[in-house]
Amino acid sequence: MDLATLETPVPVVDLDIVEANLKRMQAYCDAHGIALRPHIKTHKIPRLALHQVELGARGITCQKLGEAEVMAAAGLDDILISYPLLGAGKAERLAALSRRVRMRVSVDNPVAVATAAEAARQGAEIGLLVEFDSGNGRTGVTSIDGVVELARRIRETPGLRYDGLMNYPVSPRTGEILRELLPRLKAEGLEPAIISGGGTPNAFRTHEMAPVTELRVGTYIYNDRMQVAAGHAGWEDCAFALHVTVISRPEPHRAIIDAGSKTFAADIMPAGPQEGHGYFPDYPGARLEKMSEEHGMVDLSGCDRKPEIGQRLRVIPNHVCPVSNLHDRIAVTRGGAFQEFWDVAARGRSQ
Known part of the structure; x- marks a missing residue:
């Protein structure tokens, strides 16, 4: 044909360009000691996610449980859901996933922590990242005290593992918040093992803006008019x-x-x-x-x-x-x- x-x-994808885009981002992360955890919400195709891991990605990011279920069924492991999950139905599905693959979830409120705890009771230990808002006005804890309080709650909850912090998009404001937040967390014995940042548009400036240890990017695999702009x-x-x-x-x-x-x-x-x-x-x-x-x-x-x-x-x-x-x-x-x-x-x- x-x-x-x-x-x-018909949507047409040039795999030669895809390969170049993937290698370029992986090379950037490797050069700056940042773990790459690509977001599959852009392509939603398991074979592309598997290839991202083959090229050196730590694991993958999904926005919803349904995406994670598809990826886990295809053999992907070490999955972060960068989205608060609430309720008994979500807890049951998260538990089923945690019994099969390593799972992390982001949270910004006690109800989401309780949902993850219920999932852990039914499944296996789940790692949590506390999301903080740096001005995007979406999800994310909006105060330093709120981040510390939520991190404490996670540490004290059986079945949950406090893994660190998450932010989107990474910006100079992210760095400002972390300069105030990290000493507070260290004093509490809550120093983050992971500081996860996201966003393709300024991805190659991540190391300049904030001490991010993990980068979540999705659009970079294909790019689009907004990324060109x-x-x-x-x-x-x-x-x-x-x-x-x-x-x-x-x-x-x-x-x-x-x-x-x-x-x-x-x-x-x-x-x-x-x-x-x-x-x-x-x-x-x-x-x-x-x-x-x-x-x-x-x-x-x-x-x-x-x-x-x-x-x-x-x-x-x-x-x-x-x-x-x-x-x-x-x-x-x-x-x-x-x-x-x-x-x-x-x-x-x-x-």
């Missing part, structure tokens, strides 16, 4: 593209492609919706200005030459992680030639 004959829309990658480092077809040219300045919101995620660029929902490498002046479910409306007014009906186009998504999650499988290439389809085994695993 030839790549040009694949029915569109952030300066982390160039267009040549983007491994994932959606191949689409022009199905209509109602007006000279407008094309309709066979892909809409069920193919692309709705993420917009930092500058706003005027930048559109993807980048066309062969038509950089084109703008995917709006979408319905199965239609993409492309403004061609910025293009000197314009694609015709029936022409296939490549589109690099703004944010690849949710786009990857929309598709059951990807087409993979090596040397520019189609190889096979790979199932996105953990797609839709949001519980």
Whole structure:
């Protein structure tokens, strides 16, 4: 089967670029004495996760239990769930995982600690990382005293192991907080064995910003338009593209492609919706200005030459992680030639 004959829309991943991206990040971590724990939420494919470990990653990061269950079934071990888990159902599933593989979970509140403790009672010892907020306004303890108190609680809870700290995204503020927090923890006998930081955009500056011992990054495997805008990658480092077809040219300045919101995620660029929902490498002046479910409306007014009906186009998504999650499988290439389809085994695993 030839790549040009694949029915569109289809996500296509260049494995040569993937390999270069993986090796580049592993080399950075090795050079700075940081353990790499890649986040599989971007690709959700066990064989890619296994390859990341083969290249030197310590283990993997998952955001949800469903992802971890898929990865564990494929033979992955040493899994961190970087997300608070709450309730009896989550405790039961976490317990089942802990009996099979080494598990860590991040927490930022006593209820999440209690859920992990219940899982440990049913399964095996579970390591916990206390997540602290450095200004992202998402999950994470927001005070130094709160971090110390939660770490104490973990240490005193049977079946749990206090392993250290977690933060996202790593920033200069992370370093400021740690300079105040680490002496407090050391005085309590709670010096962290792990300081886990995350975020692809500034990944190669991690060692400058904070004393992180472990790096959680996901998007780096594929890269996307946001990573290019952030300066982390160039267009040549983007491994994932959606191949689409022009199905209509109602007006000279407008094309309709066979892909809409069920193919692309709705993420917009930092500058706003005027930048559109993807980048066309062969038509950089084109703008995917709006979408319905199965239609993409492309403004061609910025293009000197314009694609015709029936022409296939490549589109690099703004944010690849949710786009990857929309598709059951990807087409993979090596040397520019189609190889096979790979199932996105953990797609839709949001519980």
